[in-house]
Amino acid sequence: MPKVTIDELDLAGRRVFIRADLNAPLEAGQVADDTRLRAVVPTIQHALKAGAAVVLASHLGRPQGKPAPELSLKPVAERLEALLGQPVALAPDCVGPETLARARALAPGEVLLLENLRFHPGEEANDDAFARELAALADCYVDDAFAAAHRAHASIAAITRHLQPAAAGLLMRRELTALARILEAPARPLVAVLGGAKVSDKLALVEHLLERVDALLIGGGMAFTFLRALGHDVGRSLVEPDRVETARRALEAARRRGVSLVLPVDALVADGPGGAAGRAVGVREIPADQMGLDIGPRTVERFAAALATARTIVWNGPMGVFEKPAFAGGTIALARAVAAAPAFSVIGGGDTIAAVAQAGVIDRIGYISTAGGAFLEFLEGRTLPGVAALTEAP
Numbered sequence: 001m002p003k004v005t006i007d008e009l010d011l012a013g014r015r016v017f018i019r020a021d022l023n024a025p026l027e028a029g030q031v032a033d034d035t036r037l038r039a040v041v042p043t044i045q046h047a048l049k050a051g052a053a054v055v056l057a058s059h060l061g062r063p064q065g066k067p068a069p070e071l072s073l074k075p076v077a078e079r080l081e082a083l084l085g086q087p088v089a090l091a092p093d094c095v096g097p098e099t100l101a102r103a104r105a106l107a108p109g110e111v112l113l114l115e116n117l118r119f120h121p122g123e124e125a126n127d128d129a130f131a132r133e134l135a136a137l138a139d140c141y142v143d144d145a146f147a148a149a150h151r152a153h154a155s156i157a158a159i160t161r162h163l164q165p166a167a168a169g170l171l172m173r174r175e176l177t178a179l180a181r182i183l184e185a186p187a188r189p190l191v192a193v194l195g196g197a198k199v200s201d202k203l204a205l206v207e208h209l210l211e212r213v214d215a216l217l218i219g220g221g222m223a224f225t226f227l228r229a230l231g232h233d234v235g236r237s238l239v240e241p242d243r244v245e246t247a248r249r250a251l252e253a254a255r256r257r258g259v260s261l262v263l264p265v266d267a268l269v270a271d272g273p274g275g276a277a278g279r280a281v282g283v284r285e286i287p288a289d290q291m292g293l294d295i296g297p298r299t300v301e302r303f304a305a306a307l308a309t310a311r312t313i314v315w316n317g318p319m320g321v322f323e324k325p326a327f328a329g330g331t332i333a334l335a336r337a338v339a340a341a342p343a344f345s346v347i348g349g350g351d352t353i354a355a356v357a358q359a360g361v362i363d364r365i366g367y368i369s370t371a372g373g374a375f376l377e378f379l380e381g382r383t384l385p386g387v388a389a390l391t392e393a394p
Contacts, residue, residue: 263283
């Protein structure tokens with residue numbers, strides 16, 4: 001069902017609780033990467049221009065339900081001040097009498113950032129009493145944290161029982177629109193590309209995508225379990241023995257449905273990821289004492305040919321040990337092939353985004369999802385608590 005969005009709310013003179021994902025990396029007491037902060041700025045600015053006071057909330061790190069000074073949102077407040085060009089006050093806590101008083105004293109156009117939600121165990125427990133305290137801080141609710149939408153936490157799910165309407169922020173709306181464009185009415189052919197280390201991490205995703213895509217390209221470490229299922233000896237490459245039969249069933253399901261499941265035909269092999277640059281060999285010729293660490297040039301060509309005819313592309317996961325420059329070439333080449341394709345493309349995942357940036361084609365990707373786990377769970381067809389909790393549009 002379509003959800004109510006922030007631009008449908010009358011915010012003038014109201015306090016709006018905006019749940020954002022400000023979980024940014026910190027170094028030496030400062031925000032090291034403000035990508036997530038920049039992503040939520042348009043929603044904050046929209047609320048301020050509409051005459052609202054903003055109560056902003058987020059988690060940071062994993063403080064295990066108790067205060068941890070090194071995970072304070074103070075550096076985030078300071079960086080947001082620079083991005084917004086106005087003061088961002090930091091509350092001493094996310095609940096409690098002083099925080100409530102400060103929230104109620106907010107004037108239109110002001111921003112109050114709550115301290116780290118996860119300093120309280122009630123956040124991750126989706127505790128109703130904790131959610132009620134959060135709800136008391138504002139008059140309406142906006143969720144702009146799609147990256148946390150797969151978490152049934154108090155500031156994401158339980159709070160909406162006490163604070164209505166619960167609307168999607170501008171970032172949340174963009175995420176849902178882009179992902180719905182893939183799953184609900186994609187231009188075809190729809191081609192999915194999956195990488196990463198383990199089949200077990202993406203087994204449900206493989207099974208779900210096989211019911212929807214026209215082609216599925218599999219690279220990365222997970223490809224070797226599929227190659228083993230085809231009877232190939234892949235040397236010391238990463239294989240999950242307990243998933244070989246599952247991979248075999250997926251290959252059979254693809255054949256039955258007429259889905260082209262494309263696997264690597266060659267790989268860069270070496271003694272290990274810490275060694276020198278690998279050499280390309282066919283997947284039937286991997287030496288017993290070596291391991292595949294990236295897709296090879298013939299696989300790049302094969303994958304690029306499949307992408308060239310696509311009208312919609314979704315990609316998650318690197319094609320090799322991307323963090324090592326010697327084995328990043330396949331992932332970067334794939335990024336350029338995705339960008340060159342005449343398709344609407346959606347990518348998600350930290351390594352995938354890094355590859356697109358490194359390849360210099362980030363401005364040629366249709367949509368870049370800010371989410372990791374939520375992106376995968378949405379593609380798996382799961383109901384995300386943070387999306388389900390939003391108010392349905394009339």
